[in-house]
Amino acid sequence: MEKIYVSGHKVPDTDSICSAIAYAQFLKDSGQxxxxxxxxxxxxxxxxxxxxxLEVAAPPLVEALxxxxxxxxxxxxxxxxxxxxIEELDIRQVVDHHRIANFETKGPVFYRAEPVGCTATIxxxxxxxxxxxxxxxxAGLLTxxxxxxxxxxxxPTTTQExxxxxxxxxxxxxxxxxxxxxxxxxxxxxxxxxxxxxxxSADAKEFNIDGKLARVAQVMTADxxxxxxxxxxxxxxxxxxxxxxxxxxxxxxxxxxxxxTSKVLVSGDYVAGLASAFESPLExxxxxxxxxxxxxxxxxxxxxxxITGK
Numbered sequence: 001m002e003k004i005y006v007s008g009h010k011v012p013d014t015d016s017i018c019s020a021i022a023y024a025q026f027l028k029d030s031g032q033x034x035x036x037x038x039x040x041x042x043x044x045x046x047x048x049x050x051x052x053x054l055e056v057a058a059p060p061l062v063e064a065l066x067x068x069x070x071x072x073x074x075x076x077x078x079x080x081x082x083x084x085x086i087e088e089l090d091i092r093q094v095v096d097h098h099r100i101a102n103f104e105t106k107g108p109v110f111y112r113a114e115p116v117g118c119t120a121t122i123x124x125x126x127x128x129x130x131x132x133x134x135x136x137x138x139a140g141l142l143t144x145x146x147x148x149x150x151x152x153x154x155x156p157t158t159t160q161e162x163x164x165x166x167x168x169x170x171x172x173x174x175x176x177x178x179x180x181x182x183x184x185x186x187x188x189x190x191x192x193x194x195x196x197x198x199x200x201s202a203d204a205k206e207f208n209i210d211g212k213l214a215r216v217a218q219v220m221t222a223d224x225x226x227x228x229x230x231x232x233x234x235x236x237x238x239x240x241x242x243x244x245x246x247x248x249x250x251x252x253x254x255x256x257x258x259x260x261t262s263k264v265l266v267s268g269d270y271v272a273g274l275a276s277a278f279e280s281p282l283e284x285x286x287x288x289x290x291x292x293x294x295x296x297x298x299x300x301x302x303x304x305x306x307i308t309g310k
Contacts, residue, residue, distance in 0.1 A: 004033040004092060005065060007083055009076035010040045011204050014148035014188070016075040017047045018141040019119040020059060023074050023095055025138045026123060030130050033092075035072070038062040040083055044202055046188030050144040053183075054137055065089055075119040077103045080206040095122050097157075098296055102208055117157040120145035121165040128168070139172035144184060151257050152181045157297045185257060189222040196233040200241065200252055207300065210308045212269075213247040218295050224256040224263060231265065235285060238267035251303065255293055262292040270306050277302040 006024040008016025017039060024035035037059040043051070051058055064084050065071065071083070072093035079086055079102040093110040094103075097119050114122055120142040127134050134142065146166045150158045170177050191199065204217035221227055234252060242250040249268040256262070265286045266274055272282055280287040292298050304310075 001028075001031070001034040002070065004035050004070040004072055005062070006035050006037045006072045006074060007040060007062075008074050009081040009205065010083075011201065012039050012041050012047070013044060013075075013203055014047045014050060015119050015145040017043065017059065018050060018145035018148075019074045019095070019123055021056065022120060022123050022134065022138050022141045022145075023072065025134070026126055026130075026132070027072070027093075029127075029132050029134075033070070033072075038083075044188070045190060046148060046184060049184060049187035050141065054140045054144075056137060056141065074123075077101070077113075078207070079103065080208060095119055095126075097122065099300070114161075116159045117155055117162040118146045118149035118165075120149070120169075121159075121162045124165040124169050125161070134169065134172060136173055139169040140175060142169040143173045143175055143177070143180070147177070147181050147184055148188065151293060152177075152185075154257060154260060155293045155297075156291075157294050185220075185222070189220050189257065191219070191221060191227070196230060196237040197241075199230075200234060200237050200250075205295070206245075206247070207303075209304050212249070212307050213245065214303060214307065215241065215245065215247045215250045216253070216295055216299060216303065217251070218253040218255055220255050220257055222256070222258055224254065224259065224261070227254050227263070231263070231286070235265055235267060238265065242267050249303075249307075251299065253289075253292065253295060253299060257293070260293060261288065261290045263287075264289050264292070270303070273306040274303060277306050 006020045008020040020037040024037040027033045027035035039059040067088040070090045070092050074095045077096050091105045095112045097116050124142050150162050200217050207214045238250045249270050252265040254263040275282040275287040278289045
């Protein structure tokens with residue numbers, strides 16, 4: 001079979017890592033490609049918990065591929081989030097649940113995008129549509145990704161399809177979902193020993209919005225109050241990164257997954273406009289946003305409207 005690499009986005013989260021591995025397995029199981037998952041960044045604490053628990057090796061870290069190499073993208077499509085030199089690669093497939101932007105291919109492409117809470121939900125559907133059953137380990141990866149990206153159905157991105165997919169794959173994985181989710185989130189929200197630079201970089205994405213470069217990062221925590229003392233350090237680190245990258249704005253969501261609220265810090269432009277979009281009083285360069293959990297469905301649309309003046 002022809003070789004293809006499967007890549008999630010830069011600064012990979014659990015869905016990006018797990019879906020890349022699971023989709024590579026699907027491509028092999030369905031006889032389409034000799035697929036190899038790769039990653040574009042360091043493994044997060046949450047993702048490492050998943051890999052350790054399921055005894056799965058991390059995909060190799062790859063910075064670039066030879067021009068013309070076949071690649072499948074999962075959990076992203078935007079050029080700024082893809083592997084460096086993506087315009088020189090042969091994009092064959094995309095499986096994603098985000099907006100489509102700055103994306104083009106040289107030839108026909110299989111493109112599967114759905115407005116669901118997690119890329120892994122789509123991968124699980126592809127298995128069933130092909131009449132295939134993921135093995136126990138692959139099912140465990142899919143379970144982990146769905147729990148993570150939907151915050152165990154707390155996120156407004158959650159759909160009925162995510163719920164059905166989790167029920168399907170968690171049974172195949174033989175996991176007690178409640179217990180596993182509790183351990184997963186404890187691993188993912190542990191901020192112990194992390195520097196301000198690590199916190200703002202652990203889950204960050206870049207977006208080109210109306211010609212403006214915006215960087216949006218998210219930190220998940222189980223105790224928002226514990227992060228308050230380091231907020232000034234986080235803002236300083238954001239200012240430095242924005243200046244280094246030339247971004248017009250850097251938005252950081254510090255999200256309490258149990259209280260279902262976020263403290264939003266904004267470096268650069270659009271501070272007041274973004275606070276107004278969330279109907280929240282501005283406190284310096286930050287504001288509280290009750291109910292804000294999703295970068296994709298809640299933050300990016302409001303940031304886009306703020307930047308474009310809609």
